Amino acid sequence: MTALPRRWLFVLTILVGSFLLFQVQPMVARMVLPKLGGAPAVWNSAMLVYQALLLAGYAYAHWLGRFTVQRQAMIHIALFLAAALWLPIGIAQIAAPGPGQEALWVPLLLLASIGPVFFVVSAQAPLMQRWFAADTRAGDPYYLYAASNLGSFAGLISYPALVEPNLPLAAQSWGWTAGYALLVLLVAASAAARWHGRAVDTAGEAAVADEPRPSWRRQLHWLLIAAVPSGLMLSTTTHLTTDIVAMPLLWVLPLGLYLLSFVIAFSTMSRLTEAFVFIAPTVLLMVGALALLSSGGGSLMVALASLAMLFVVATALHGYLYHLRPAPQHLTLFYLIMSAGGVLGGLFAALLAPLVFDWVYEHPLLTLGAAMLLPLPTLLPWDKWLKLPRTTARLVVGLLVVIAAFASWRMVSGWSGRLDGDVAIWGFAILVIGLLVIGWRWAYVAVLALLMIGVGGWNTVQNSFTGDRVRSYFGVYTVTDYPAQGQRRLAHGTTLHGLQRTDPAHRREATTYYGPKSGVGLALDKAEVLAGPNAAVGIVGLGAGTLACYRKPGQQWTIFEIDPVMVDIARDPAKFTFLSDCAADAPIVIGDARLKLAEQPPGRFDVLVIDAFSSDAIPLHLLTEEAIGIYARALKPDGILLIHISNRFFGLEPVLAEEARARGWTAAIRLDPGPPEEGIDDLTPSNWVALTATPQRMAQLTGGLRPREKSGEDNAWVALRSTAGFERWTDDYASTLPVLMWGSLIGKRAE
Structure with missing residues (x-):
């Protein structure tokens, strides 16, 4: 029996395992959206868990090397069968986190949900390479790592492109379970192909003497080279998911490019790798120059440039890592150190940096770290x-x-x-x-x-030295004064999140998306007419507290906010006075609004305002059938639901139009064009949707719908635009691709 006919088996086993491993990441992230929301830190925490489980799997594969292939196979297949108890994939039922506990609770939830399955599947890539090399005629096993990362890349990219738009989560989970069963069979077949082989570590004195154990200094070098691209991948993800949209489509792009860099670096395409090594220093200079930019850097072109830099730098560093690889008898040690480096980079970017820094300083630091580690071929000698x-x-x-x-x-x-x-x-x-x-x-x-x-x-x-910027698990907030304009602004990342006039005579006036001609301004102004002097109003999303000054005496307001840091900012009169001036006694419920609203008594609110966008990130879990059902339960039978859908990248009208149609509700949208005069920069255009189960209530609010071409007129409400064949969003199925406005992706960012 020759080694060559068995190569396809090991390649197929590694491809299937890696495909499954990186399909489950975005799938589970999508499953936990209703519990966790779409903050970039959620995905980074998830990635840290995945990297830790990957490290554990690689350590387990390294430990197995002391046994014969027969013993390794028996232990490994037994673990596969034991981990199958966690199938089909689902989310563990554990208590929700308290405020500020998300950073620890997210990893706990993911470990309880998929820990054993992810652990055993993650071990198969290095283990299959070890088994492959157990036959001395098999050749260099390292090229199989390129196959592993190719499978991982395919798993990631196929999820947002094919799986998420076409399959509900339940079908995804059962499909993954079928793939798991196939992997068990392939692992068993691979074990049979090497049943009489011995572990590479014990393949004879000649093999052991081939190369001494790598020094600690060399292992530290491997660790650092692996850590920087891992951390850079997470810091790039933070930017993308903060300023565009928290969805798997953009979660997987940095990770997919990171994996693709391994495919190139560990393949036989040495000339291509050399090309990346040659251009990497120049790319790092050109794009890395923007790494410390905290304003005006949120355009998609900058995001794409950051992705390009990540890909080039990761490929160059991983190519260098491949160049430094040891002989096959140290293969699992090499992968163990690489995985530990991945975890180290993840710990720095996802856990340590948000605790230590008040801004995303991890990104420029990792960029400089790449400059310290990259091979530097002289461009101009x-x-x-x-x-x-x-x-x-x-x-x-x-x-x-x-x-x-x-x-x-x-x-x-x-x-x-x-x-x-x-x-x-x-x-x-x-x-x-x-x-x-x-x-x-x-x-x-x-x-x-x-x-x-x-x-x-x-x-x-x-x-960082003014005290006007603070960072939490959910983002970076900066309060800045503009004396020439008479304004104080709150920025979340690079996006305006609130604005107050500093002139005492005008500081109670609503600004930005909440002006008197906006949909929410029109509705809250009419709250007393619609529901009487004791109207009960719920506000989801605090921001700077701008909406508070629409409150009238006697009204019962309740505000829901997920981030305690945002509450501190809005309550501090030295920063913003909307709350202290107009609603100082309004209770603020801290936590995910969807979960907290579900705890409210039914029929509590006359008006419920949903304004939970984080930059342009869609709170997808707040727009599904189940979420709207929670809002409907919290509203009185004739209550009005208002949802803010202003967005540069997604046209969300069809989502709510289909939801209204399915429920038999009446819906309208107020397309506020913004300030009526040039030079007024404290009001911004906004789109607000109103929904109610009672047509008469909608008529009271809108005074009758206008034609679409009249949408810019004062107080004009128009009908929502629907899309034929649009499928209702649910917790089990929701795809953002149909509502993506592709033409806006290259547009310049609004300041």
Whole structure:
């Protein structure tokens, strides 16, 4: 029996296992949305759990190496059968977290839900490579790792593209269970193919003597090279899911590119890997320069550039890691250290950074870490062209770094929030210097840091010393005064989240999406007419507390907010006074609004306002049939539900139009065009949908619907637009692809 005919079996086993492993990640993330919401930190916490389980699986595979293949196979298949008790995949029923406990509760929930299954499947990739190499005629097993990551990449990409849009969660879970059964059979077949082989570690004295055990220094090098791309993948994910949408489609992009980098680096495509290594320092300079930018950096083009940088840098670093790989007898140790590096990067980006930093400083730090570890092939060997002695070349490099420092200072002096004019010229000068010093690591890292400082980084660092910025599990919040405009603004990430006029005569006036001509402004102004002087109003999403000043004496208001930090900001009169001026006694319920509303007495509210968007991220779990059912239960029979759907990337009217149709409700939308005059920058356009089970109540609110072309008129409400064949969103099935506005993806970000 030759080794060659069995290669297909090991490749297939690894492909299937890795495909399943990375299908379950977005699937479980989708399952937990109703419990956890869509904060970027939820996905990062989930990724940390996955990396920890992957490390445990690799450690288990390494431990199995002390036994013969027969013993390994018996232990491994027994664990496969035991883990099957957790099938089909579902979410464990454990108590909801208290406020501020999400960072620990999310990992606990995921471990209880999929821990054993994920653990045993994660071990099969290194274990199959070990079994493959147990036959000395099999050849180099490392190329199988490329197959493993190709399967992982296919699993990730196929989920948002094929699985999520076409299958409900229950069908996804049973389909995954069938794949698990197939994997057990393939593992058993692979074991049979090597039943008489021995573990690589004990394959004879000659094999053991082939290469000594790698030194601790070499293992530390592996660890760091693996840690940086892992952390960079999570910090890139944080940006994408904060400013675009919290959904698997964008969760999986950074992870998918991260996995694809392994496919290239661990394959036989050495020329392609060399190309990535060659361009990586330049890409890191050009895109990494934006890593400290905290304003005006939220366009999709910047996000795509960040993804490109992640892919190039990860491929270059993983290619370097492959270059440093040991002989096959140390294969599982190598993968164990790699996995530990992945966990280390995940711990830093997902757990430590949010606790230590008030901004996403992990991203620029990891970018600099990549600069410290990347192979740095000289792009422009000017010192050799000029035949300069090494000492003279170092002096020239030192002078170039000094010039870069001067240019960075000039950029900081002229920075006005964007790269234009003289600032752009000085930035280009630093970039050129960076290209000239690529061959000197210390200078390259210093120039990259100076470029970051010049491109808005100094403002970012300064804000950390003012006390006006705070970070929580759910995001980064910055309060900034604009004296020339007479405004104080609250930003969530790079998106305006609240604004108050600082003039005492006008500080109670509603601003941004909540002006008097907005849908919510019109409805709350009429609350007394609609429901009497004691109207009960529920507000989901506090923000700066802007809506509070629509409250009239006698009305009973209850506010729901998931983030305790946001409550502290809104209640602090030194920051915003909407709450203290107008609704200081209104109770604030802290926690996920969907879960907390389910605990409210039925029929409590006359008006319920849902304004829980985080930047442009869709709170998908708040727009499903089950979520609307919870709101309906909390409303009085003739109550009005108001939902804020302003969004740059998704047209959500069909979602609510279909929900209203299915329930037999009446629905309308107020498309507020924004300020009537130029120069008024404290009001912004907004889209608010009103739904009610009582047509008469809708007529009272709207005064009758207008034609669509009249939507910009004062107080005009129009009918929602529906989409033929649009499928109702449920907790079990919801796809955002049908409502994605592709043309908006390349548009410039609104400030």
